Amino acid sequence: MVFMYRLIKAKTFLLLTSPVPVPYISRQICSGLLSIRKMNGGKDSVSEDSMPGRGGAGIKLRPSPDCIDRRECRGAVETSSDSLGVRHGSFGKRRSRIDLRSEQRSGDGNSSKFGNKNIPAHVKRSKSGQSYRKPDEGGNHVAPFDICLSGSRDSAVLKSLQEMEENQENVEHPIEESGGQGVLRPGMVLLKRYISLGDQIEMVKTCREIGLGPGGFYRPGYKNGAKLRLQMMCLGLNWDPETRKYEDRSPADGCKPPCIPREFNQLVETAIQDAHGLLGKDCTLSNVEDVLKVCTLSNVEDMLPTMSPDICIVNFYTTNGRLGLHQDRDESSESLDKGLPVVSFSVGDSAEFLYGDQRDVNKADKVVLESGDVLIFGGKSRHIFHGVTSVIPNSAPKALIEETRLRPGRLNLTFRQY
Ligand SMILES: O=C(O)CCC(=O)C(=O)O
Ligand SMILES: [Fe+2]
Structure with missing residues (x-):
């Protein structure tokens, strides 16, 4: 609710005070949010069938200040334009995407800013210098993956809703059964059903909209040619499983990663604060047995430091998606x-x-992550091995599917600070 309220408040303010369209302003604000950081490489950890480690090579990276100047990648946008627009019923009414389309079409497409800097070698470019998506093995064009089903009430949506109804009648998902809210281990906190339904809906719509544009969803692969069993899009900085590095271009189309929406970051920060509240309570309880243990605000911060995300990896798992254990x-x-x-x-x-x-x-512990859950792992748990073994079909909230037509599967966003 806080997220929705802030969003409405911000948009209303901008609409009332601005002579230019809100989406344009939002993108400018977004650019201003990114800060320049000196970066050095992390270590590595690779496993078969898992997300490999992400060994930075000591390169200096910074989230691109103009990461949402979509005109740079007009070629890539044009190729995906079929999947945008009014034919998606209520989605088409969203002003931002329609404005975005016309901006993209009327943009000068000047690729000079794009330059040759940091463009992955395998990203193909047209004669005019515009980048476009790599064709698949069969040479077919691959448009960004759409996490939502198209058509207002097409049969796939109806089937999905029907199956969900049947499934939810038979299966119960009480919080206790899926593992309760709280501190799972030092530095690891689970906030059950933390994100309101309204915010989940906004999140799906926003991810879909960004995911259809430059730097949008694609199916990444490892160096050995194997594909991950998910679709991915990176915001802020791009993580490439093939090179195992953070870079400032998406390997799918050579575009700069889109920015992290401000509302997402606000929710991350609030979630960390609420996790601190839980850690504090946990400490108080332990004090009953151990009076010497003092729990202050500062050691709550030691257990789980605060951070400002500049990276968000967005994964979409279809119902047979998964992700092996990795750090x-x-x-x-x-x-x-x-x-x-x-x-x-x-x-x-x-x-x-x-x-x-x-x-x-x-040897691993298991927890069921449901729609709206927020899981935080930092401090002593920052290096835990983790992964997704299965997606439980038809377990999403029905209203979420009705509102967004999210495909069967799971959307996961992980925020980090480089
Ligand atoms: O989908 C998840 O819950 C985990 C994703 C993950 O571990 C990652 O993207 O590194
Ligand atoms: Fe991970």
């Missing part, structure tokens, strides 16, 4: 050493999430 270790060594947390939002179908000290599924 998130490619952020800067400064960030890793401080234990700055990874904050994870789950939306859509529930998933079985494994975590533990070793890369061994038999």
Whole structure:
């Protein structure tokens, strides 16, 4: 609700005070949010069938200040324009995307700013110098993956809703069954059903909209050619499983990663504060047995440091998607050493999430992450092995699917600070 309220308030203010369209302003604000950071490489951790480690090579990176200047990548946008627009019923009414389309079409497409800097070698370019998506093995054009089903009431949506209804009649998902809210281990906190339905809906719509544009969703692969069992899009900085580095271009189309929407970051910060509240309570309870243990605000911050995300990896898992046990270790060594947390939002179908000290599924603990859950792991838990073993079909909130037509599957956003 806080997210929705802030969003409406900000948009109303901008609409009332601005002579230019809100989406334009939002993008400018977004640019201003990004700060320049000196970065160095993280260490590495690779496993078969898992997300490999993200070894930074000591390069200096910074979230691109103009990461949402979509005109730079007009070629890439044009190729995906079929999947945007009014044919998506209520989505088409969203002013931002329509404005975005016309801006993209009327943009000068000047690729000089794009330059040759940092463009991955395998990204193809047209004669005019515009980038476009890599064709698949069969040479077919690959448009960004649409996390939502198109058509107002097409049969796939109806089938999905019907199955969901049947499933939800038979299966109960009480919070206790899926693992309760609270401190799972030092530095690891689960906030159950933390994101309101309204905010989940906005999140899906926003991710869909960004995901269809430059730097949008694609199916990443590893160096050995194997594909991850998910669709991915990176915001702020791009993480490439093939190079295992953070870079400032998407390998799918050579475009700069889109910015992280300000509302997402606000929710991350509020979630960390609320996690601190839980950690504080946890301390108070332990004090009953251990009076010497004093829990102050500062050591709550030591257990789970605060962070300002400049990276968001957005994953979409279809119902047979998964992600092997891995560690998130490619952020800067400064960030890793401080234990700055990874904050994870789950939306859509529930998933079985494994975590533990070793890369061994038999030794890992399991928790079910449901739509609206926020999982935070930092401090002593920053280096845990974790992964997604399965997505539970038809477990998403029905109203979320009705409102967004999110495909069967799960959307996951992990925020980090480089
Ligand atoms: O989907 C999830 O819950 C985890 C995602 C993840 O671990 C990652 O993107 O590094
Ligand atoms: Fe991860």
